[in-house]
Amino acid sequence: MNREAGRAGADPKRCGSTREGLHALIVVCTWVLFFYWWSCVLPTTLLSDAAWAILAILVVSVCTVVLTLGWVRYNLGIYRRKGPRRRNLDVPEHFTVDGLGRDLVHTGWEAQRASRLITVSVDGENRKTLSAREG
Amino acid sequence: MDQVIAGMVFFQHTTLYWVMLTYFGFYPVFSAVVWVTTSIIYFFRKERMGEEEDATLYALPEPPPMVSVLIPAYCEEKGIEATLEAAMRIDYPRFEIVVVDDGSTDETVARVMPYVERGAVRLVRKTMNEGKAMALNDALPCLNGEIILALDADAVVDFGILRALVPHFSSARVAAVTGNPRVSNRRTLLSKIQLIEFTSVVGLLRRAQRVWGRIQTVSGVVVAFRKQALLDVGLFDPSMATEDIDMSWRLQKRFWDIRYEPKALVWMQVPETLRGLWRQRRRWAVGLGQVLRRHGGILFHQKNLRFWPVAYEAILSILWSACFVILTSLWILSYSMGIHPIGAYPIPNFWGMIIATTCIAQLTVGVVLDRHYDRSIRPYAAVAVLYPAIYWALMSTITFFFTPIGFFRRRPKITLWKTERK
Numbered sequence: 001m002n003r004e005a006g007r008a009g010a011d012p013k014r015c016g017s018t019r020e021g022l023h024a025l026i027v028v029c030t031w032v033l034f035f036y037w038w039s040c041v042l043p044t045t046l047l048s049d050a051a052w053a054i055l056a057i058l059v060v061s062v063c064t065v066v067l068t069l070g071w072v073r074y075n076l077g078i079y080r081r082k083g084p085r086r087r088n089l090d091v092p093e094h095f096t097v098d099g100l101g102r103d104l105v106h107t108g109w110e111a112q113r114a115s116r117l118i119t120v121s122v123d124g125e126n127r128k129t130l131s132a133r134e135g
Numbered sequence: 136m137d138q139v140i141a142g143m144v145f146f147q148h149t150t151l152y153w154v155m156l157t158y159f160g161f162y163p164v165f166s167a168v169v170w171v172t173t174s175i176i177y178f179f180r181k182e183r184m185g186e187e188e189d190a191t192l193y194a195l196p197e198p199p200p201m202v203s204v205l206i207p208a209y210c211e212e213k214g215i216e217a218t219l220e221a222a223m224r225i226d227y228p229r230f231e232i233v234v235v236d237d238g239s240t241d242e243t244v245a246r247v248m249p250y251v252e253r254g255a256v257r258l259v260r261k262t263m264n265e266g267k268a269m270a271l272n273d274a275l276p277c278l279n280g281e282i283i284l285a286l287d288a289d290a291v292v293d294f295g296i297l298r299a300l301v302p303h304f305s306s307a308r309v310a311a312v313t314g315n316p317r318v319s320n321r322r323t324l325l326s327k328i329q330l331i332e333f334t335s336v337v338g339l340l341r342r343a344q345r346v347w348g349r350i351q352t353v354s355g356v357v358v359a360f361r362k363q364a365l366l367d368v369g370l371f372d373p374s375m376a377t378e379d380i381d382m383s384w385r386l387q388k389r390f391w392d393i394r395y396e397p398k399a400l401v402w403m404q405v406p407e408t409l410r411g412l413w414r415q416r417r418r419w420a421v422g423l424g425q426v427l428r429r430h431g432g433i434l435f436h437q438k439n440l441r442f443w444p445v446a447y448e449a450i451l452s453i454l455w456s457a458c459f460v461i462l463t464s465l466w467i468l469s470y471s472m473g474i475h476p477i478g479a480y481p482i483p484n485f486w487g488m489i490i491a492t493t494c495i496a497q498l499t500v501g502v503v504l505d506r507h508y509d510r511s512i513r514p515y516a517a518v519a520v521l522y523p524a525i526y527w528a529l530m531s532t533i534t535f536f537f538t539p540i541g542f543f544r545r546r547p548k549i550t551l552w553k554t555e556r557k
Contacts (some may be wrong), residue, residue: 023324023518030520034495036489045485052490060165064172066281068346072176075348085308092364095276099269099373100549112277116251120273121262130277131435 035111106130137471137544142470145490147477156478157456160449161488167497174342181345181422193302193398194456195228200304202230202297202359203280205269212242214404219250222286227297233257235274235289238264243288266551267355268371268378275370280362286401287356291319294398300359300399310364310391311383313350314357314399315342318507322407327518328526329405334502334512335519341395342504347444350393354378357401363389374546375429377422384430386440400508409529416533423449424541456534459527478531494523 095104105127112118115132122128146152184192204222208215215234222232234247250256259274271285278484283306286292297313303312318330337354344350358379365371368385383393405456408411427449433439434446464480469476483491498519501511548555 019322023327026324027520028422028523029519031517034491034520037483038492041481041485041488049485053486057164057168057489057493060168061172061409064169065176068176072180072346084306087364088307091363093362093366099272099370100265109276113279116254116257117278118257118259118263120259122309124507128273130273 103127104130107132136449138266138369138512140472140474141463142477143474144285147469152165152477155458155462157454160486160490161195164493165443166448167452167493170343171497171500173346174504175500177342177346178265182504182507185356185496195298196305199228200282201280201302202227202282202284202301203278204230204284204286205271205274205278205343206232206234207237207267207274208234208239208240208243208247208288209264209267209270210241210243211288212239212246215243215246217291218288219247219290219293220284223255225292225297226294227301229259230297231279233274233278235259235260235261235270237261237266237302239272239347240407250372253509254468263402264551266373266549268373269549271378272370272373275362275365278362282359282466284357284359285355285366289402290316290356291402291406292357295400296357296399297359299396300533303394304359304361306392308390308392308473310367310386311353311393312359312396313353313393314359314400314401315395315508316401316403317356317512318405319402320404320407321515322479324518324521325409326405326407327515328521330512330515330521331498331502333405334505334509334527335498338397338505339501341399344445345395345420348441349387349445350395351381351445352377352380352504353393353432354382356403357399360398367391373549375422375425376418376541376550377426378421378550380426381429382421383440384426384433388430388433388439396481397505397508399428413533416530417537420534420537421541421544423453424538425426425546426541427473427485427538428542452494452533453538456531456538459531460535491523495519498522 093109095109097103102122103126104110106129112130112134117133119131119133120128121131148451204220204225206218208217211218219232219234226384232250232255234245234256236247236258244260246259247256247258251258257277258278259270261270261273265273269505275283282301284297284300300312300314303309318326318333320326321330341350355378360382365382368389368391369380373382387393406415419530431446433442434450439446466476466479470481480487499516502519506513512524
């Protein structure tokens, strides 16, 4: 598949340059605040606290990778033993009522599927009617 | 007032407070680490393939199955034509386009009719508005496809979408494949934050969940279903606020497989105002609450073991939002009364900065992984810094207040459309 193929909707709508400038300013200020806070926090942080934090994150990362790869291997093992799932469910298409329990009235599902325009309405007897326009 | 102060001070010395504080501090860091590492594993296993392997994996079956591109619409006069034009450009040998109009009161039908007259599109026109789920259900018997690609009516698909999605259905137990929604409207800062969110939270989470084996929800804006699977679980439930989350859980409870396909691109519109975003996320929170109530039993049944990581993760996220709201409210109240709360600081401390930094790192990884599919996202990576600063508070508040409403409130008969369009 060609990942570089043109994108039908890839024409993101953007705002005017003034607004873009304002957004950029807000983002830049927030980044400045972010780094400023780090500059305030780091000198007051004990090395041991920082080490514990990094260690905790590393341990979680390593455990996640090990467990995940183990899980993947386990599932691949099942796939190799049992092969791909091949059983196709054959559920009959049996539409007699709609989602609210109202009877469906129509001229036959073949006619509905062949039609370009189908009108769905509800009548006073609490039935849903589908009428197909030919063609 | 003295009693309130005394109560606050007392609470801050309880075990519950310390448990909440610890959870509040550790969960976002560790969940970010888990999502990032797991999604990177997915990336290397599934997305970094040579051309030959890629061609084999995405080869269409012979004969290619018939696909119905189903577009439910309610008052979509502004965007429906662009959606239809893009859908007509899909590169696939056998498909039909069906719009189901859910009793629109604007010019939606008038915009669609020219396409119907020239035979490019079929129209199921409902005379009454009954919500998206009912619209999908009413259209289903009229469709010719064995695979149904459900799209939002303001979504513009990439022409390669069906070639990316359909090959997954060669596996007999695949019920649905969810695509990769990209944000097309980037006029406001809020929409730019959502751009990062969909790339870095939704994209990463889907990849990670695929590795675990179950997906919390498909993206309602772009998802392909196997028709037989929908029939197997009884179609969409009109009483659920989020029929996509409900359908995802129902399918997977019946041991159907749901996959994620990052190459299946669709360009969607997101709310650009706070009001619009609030309403959308409120509905999602209520929907998740309804789903947890309806399907919560899977948390205790061993046969649904593979669902546990996804289900428990959803609950842990909700609990974290609760901690966020309760603790932040407590701290603001404490400071306003001149009391320095225990464990909190007006300016983030070291661990607070670790939380923010891991969040930004997670968002950046999401941008890096998704940049192959959306090169226009790179300039927006810098917006990630606003996510922990602004977005967390907003989303946590919505989750905290509205998920319980969905859980405890009696479900309405049907849920109607409430989408803001501009």
